[in-house]
Amino acid sequence: MTLVEFIGANISWSWIIGGLVLLALELVVPGGYLLWMGIAGVLTGLIVMVQPLAWPLQWLIFGTLSLVSILIWVRWQRRRQTSTDNPFLNRRAESYVGVEGVLDQPISGGFGRLALGDSIWRISGPDLPVGQRVRIVAAEGAVLKVEPVA
Template identity: 35%
Template sequence: MMDIFPLEPQWVWLILAAILGTAEIIMPGFFLLWIGGAALLTGIATLIFGLNEPAQFAAFAVLAIVAVFAGRRWFALNPIESADPLLNDRTARLVGEIVTAVEPFESGIGRVRVGDGVWSAKGGDFAQGARLRVTGVDRGILLVEPIA
């Protein structure tokens, strides 16, 4: 492989690390960062120890696996806090909202107006126009109770 490139092997690994680091910046996902780190360490090891090609690829493979697992563990122990953790959970965002029954509830099931939409809901038996509070969600159906 290294005969194809006019550069010494360590420089190929270091350039690969720079390319992967740049790709991580352009399209972040925190995956290429770890592979780039493995390429960087492989380049440094090749520079210091003069590794032959099979040893370079073996070192890169081992370092890439270790780096990915170390990165996953680090993110598991240090999760990124979101400013809005319910951003993509539309139904969970409705918990605590005041809604209006658009039809009488029969056997504890009916429909409520939420903003400009209508959602299925369950709770007690309520009359049309009753003001209710959303207390939870069960598979996309709002759980409601009367406002106390």
């Protein structure tokens, strides 16, 4: 008995085993797509076990189940909002927008430095003297834009 004859004789189990292989591959190659294709393979195998179908119809069922489940999953992933307890994680400069401080060094030539917390930040804004109170209005990368507070 050749492999092709064996698969043809046990087609429902071939779909189930193929689906389980796809599910196992999802553990190695994450992304979610193989998960849904594996589930579609197992479901196709279960359908073929209950109702024997021709090869083209089996592939149509597998493809349809795969596409529909992947599309539903992608839409759900896009709508799902990820809430976080620290929205400025890895965006530390943006967390300082709206904060006020006093210049320890003057701003000359459009740039200066301002101590905030445990860091000294490069700032940009109009030329201002030492002791001037400033408010951070924007962050561009690691440079904070400031304006004088009246």
